[in-house]
Amino acid sequence: MTWTLRMATTSYTVAVEPGGRWAELVAWGPHGVEAGPSPLKNLGEIHFITEADAAPVEYVPRGQRPFTGADLELPGDSWFTFDGCAESGGVLRLAFADEVAGLRAVLCYRPETAVDVLSRWVELTNTSDQALHLDRIGSAGVCLPAGNPRLSFLHGEWAREFQLDHVTLPAGGFRIGSSYGVPGHNYAPWLSVDDTWGVSLAWSGSWEITAEVEPSGLTRVRAGMLGPVVVQPGETFTTPEVALAYGVDGLAQVWHAYDRLRSRPARKPVLYNSWEATGFEVSLPKQRELAAVAAEIGVELFVVDDGWFVGRHDDTGGLGDWYPESPDFGAFVDDVRGMGLEFGLWVEPECVSPKSQLYAEHPDWVYRLPGREPTLIRNQLLLNLGLPEVYEFVVSTLDRLLTDYRISYLKWDMNRPATERAGSLDNAHVRNYWRVLDHLRSKHPHVLVEGCAGGGGRTDLATTGRVDVVWPSDNTAPLDRLQIQHGFLHMHAPHLMSSWVTDAPGMFDVRPRSLKFRFVLAMAGVLGIGADVRHWSQDEREEAAVLIKRYKDIREVIHSGEVHLLNDAIQYSAPDRVAVLAWNTGTLTGVPTVPGRSSRVKLRGLAAQSYVDEDGEVYSAAHLVHVGLPLSWSPVNDAEVVVLRPTAS
Template sequence: MTWTLRMATTSYTVAVEPGGRWAELVAWGPHGVEEGPSPLKNLGDVHFITEADAAPIEYAPRGERPFTGADLEIDGDSWFTFEGATEADGVLRLAFADEVAGLRVVLCYRPEPGVDVLARWVEVTNTRDEPVRLSRIGSAGVCLPVGEPRLSFLHGEWSREFQLDHVTLPAGGFRIGSSYGVPGHNYAPWLSVDDTWGVSLAWSGSWEITAEVEPSGLTRVRAGMLGPVVVGPGETFTTPELALAYSTDGLARVWHAYDRSRSRPARKPVLYNSWEATGFEVDLDKQRELAEIAAGMGVELFVVDDGWFTGRHDDTGGLGDWYPESPDFGAFAEDVRAMGLEFGLWVEPESVSPKSRLYADHPDWVYRLPGREPTLIRNQLLLNLGLDEVYEFIVSTLDRLLTDHPISYLKWDMNRPATERPGELDDAHVRNYWRVLDHLRAKHPHVLVEGCAGGGGRTDLATTARTDVVWPSDNTAPLDRLKIQHGFLHMHAPHLMSSWVTDAPGVFDARPRSLKFRFVLAMAGVLGIGADLRHWSADEREEAAALITLYKDVRDVVHGGEAHLLGEDAIQYNGEDRVVVLAWNTGSLTGVPTVPGQSSRVKLQGLTGSYVDEDGRVYSAAHLVHVGLPFAWSQANDADLVVLRPVRSGP
């Protein structure tokens, strides 16, 4: 029994082996790749391992695949027997059962419409009359016909997220993951193999992705949440979805198309956030002054960050008591709106300060172990969002804020990982986090939500499907941020990437950059400003206003066009009627015109015909692709934005 699942330009063929013991991958690639002998099928004898250990298996319990790694592990081993298949509502379901262990496991496959992504997940039903503990519960496994894979992954730390790196794996295994209770800053739940096959996990809690070169010569990638999970009698547990992507010319654009297919069509305003200007000192007169300057520069949204609520004078108090500190806060919000600006607010709903009224009333709402003091991180504790009463408190709090004030933007932050939270509680917390975001979108559809977790600690596919933008990092320094954004854009689309212009010095690369460099960098995604505008000169404000106007003109291409990542120092966005190129100089200069030399060049991609720039220069596609778009870098000109329009032929 064989099934071929068709995506936009690719197909994924899966079959149940003749004995009905497991499902295995037959072929994955461009349409038609399945028409021929499978490149994955084991054709040799099996020695010292089981048949399943050598097969291109899709999902296996430990009893069936004891040596080269299983996807499902319980207390006691398990073996599967195929029960049958169903296809409905665009989902293929392959059902397997183990009557002895009391399990029914359904492998689910959903081709995503219009893109080259296949979603996979598993539904595990406990058919016994007592709970079953799943110590390892993967979402999927996939075997690839490559024996020495080049793995690309994103790693880092707080303020240095999304560092793109590569490793070639001649043998053995590779693992990335997080036990923080969020995807974390250290690794992103994303992996690519030879920039051809890719996986990305839609899970907002602890997770793992592994890759292993198996004795059969295949590379097997597995992904899933971290357990354990306890499934009660008669209950069904559904794993997080794992997205599988395939591309013959780079995976980034496949992931971008997938992000766009899951995003709601919402305009992303140019924002100003007051945090770096005022910190916790949210004096409303100073906030008004900043808002007036921002409005005069063409900003469309003013966001008040941390410090606006009762008891929040530093990071030791206030969290949980979500009422404005000033009685004039409502009038201030209306004043901002009267300036022509939308109004936004920072919140951190999952955390609580020990000095807050909420903690005094509900100390039992935080994660803690009996007889021990809970661990403070950033002087705060974490609420157990898995509790119904905590979920209801957060929903009612956000409903009140969004009803009482003219708020159209929420920055949802989370500034500490989970401690004293057993693995069994991870699932409930994550799914109630999703429920809150789903509630906001349903009840307050006009409100845009920015996802943040101390920077880029929670940017998984499940979060990006429920928010409008995400915050890649708290590090806004230009050269540091350039590397962060380069990595981020391999995983996610530009319309999800919130990026600010600030005056922050580099944490890792402190070389100063011009105001234009910082703006062009932030234009690569959703433009924001976080600097103290009161300290900018009149010339700087005028330059900023002109750059904001330019950004608004190309925003639709940046957010909706096909992005080509041209190394770390340039990005090309292909729109329907324009090509937008952003480029930055991060190295040495050519010395021109002081000494003989040539202009710097950026080679573009995916062009045909001819193009004209805004100065009337005409370039053939061959020139732009094979020679490159010229840039005259100098000390005063270290970044640029170029718009190219197709030359129309005919009358």
């Protein structure tokens, strides 16, 4: 039995092998690629391994595939037998059963017909009369006809997230993952193979993605959450979804299209966040001063960050006691809105301070081991959100804040990983985190939510599908941030990337950059400002106002246009305009001080025959693609925004 699943321009063909022991991949690529002999099928003799170890299997347990890696591991081995198929609601379900182990596994495939992404997951049902312990719980495996694959991945650490790197794998294995209880800063749950096949995991907890060049010459990629998971008799456990992408001309645009498909349509306002200006010293008069300047330069949303609630004078207290310290807080919110600004607030709902009233009343709500003190990280503890009473507390707290005050934006932070948390508790915490986000979207649809976990610690597909923007990093220094954003935009679309203009010096690359550079950098996604604007000169404020207006003029192109990631530039293409953001990070060309030539940025994928810029200069598409858009860098001009419009034919 064979099925071909069709996405926008690609197809994925899967079959059950003749013995009914497993499903295997036949072909994956542009429409019609399945019409011919499979490039994946084993045609030779098998020595010293099993047939499943040599086959392009889709999902098998240990026992059936004992040597080259299985997707599912139980304390005892397991073997599958095909148990029927069903197609409904756009989902193909292939069922396999193991009567001895008491397990039924349904492989689920949902082709996203508007984009070139296939979503996969597995529904695991315990058909026995005893609890079933799953030690390794993959969501999907896929075999690729790639020898010596070039793997692209995103790694780093706090303040240095999304560093794009590559490794060629002639043999052996490769693994990335997180055991932090969140996707983490060290690796993003995303992998690219030859910039053609891509994997991204929709799981907000601990996870792993592996790639291995198998003895057969195939490259097999697996993705899933970390276990263990206990499934009770009669229960069904559904694994996290894995998105598989195929890019004929690279993967970034496929992932961007997928993000737009999953995101709700929402205007992303230019925001001001008070954290870098005031830290924990949230006095309302100072906040009003900041809001007044922000409104003057064209900001649309004012966000008060950490420090607004009782007992929060530093990072040792207050978390959990979510009541404003000032009795005038409601009047302050109204004042800000009276300036023409929307109002936003920072929260960290999953964490608690040991000094807080909440912890005094409910010490049993935090993750801890009997007889041992829980581990402090950033002077705070982590609530067990998997507990029904903690979930209800978080929901009721957020409902109260959003009802009592005219709030239209929440920045949801999480500044520590999980400790003293057994792997089996990860599932309940993550799914209640999703439930809270789903509740906010349902009950408070006017409220935008920003996802943050000490920076970019939670940027998986499950989170980005439930929030409106994410915070890629706490590092806002210009040249550091340029590299962070370059990696982030390989995984996610610009409309999800919150980026601020600040006065922060570099943490890793300390070369200073102009205010214009910092603005053009932050325009690459959702523009925000975090500097202490009270200290900006009148000239700086006027320049900021001009640049904010410039951003608003092209915001729609940046958020919905086709994106091309170029060298020190990003091209955003829409039918009516092409916007290019460019930065100078190297040496100057010498123009006009000595003989030289302009710097050039070669554009891609232009649809019209010719274009005109805002100064009336006309360029042919051939010139822009093969010669490049000219840019003149100088010590006072280190960034540029260029808008091109198609000329009348």
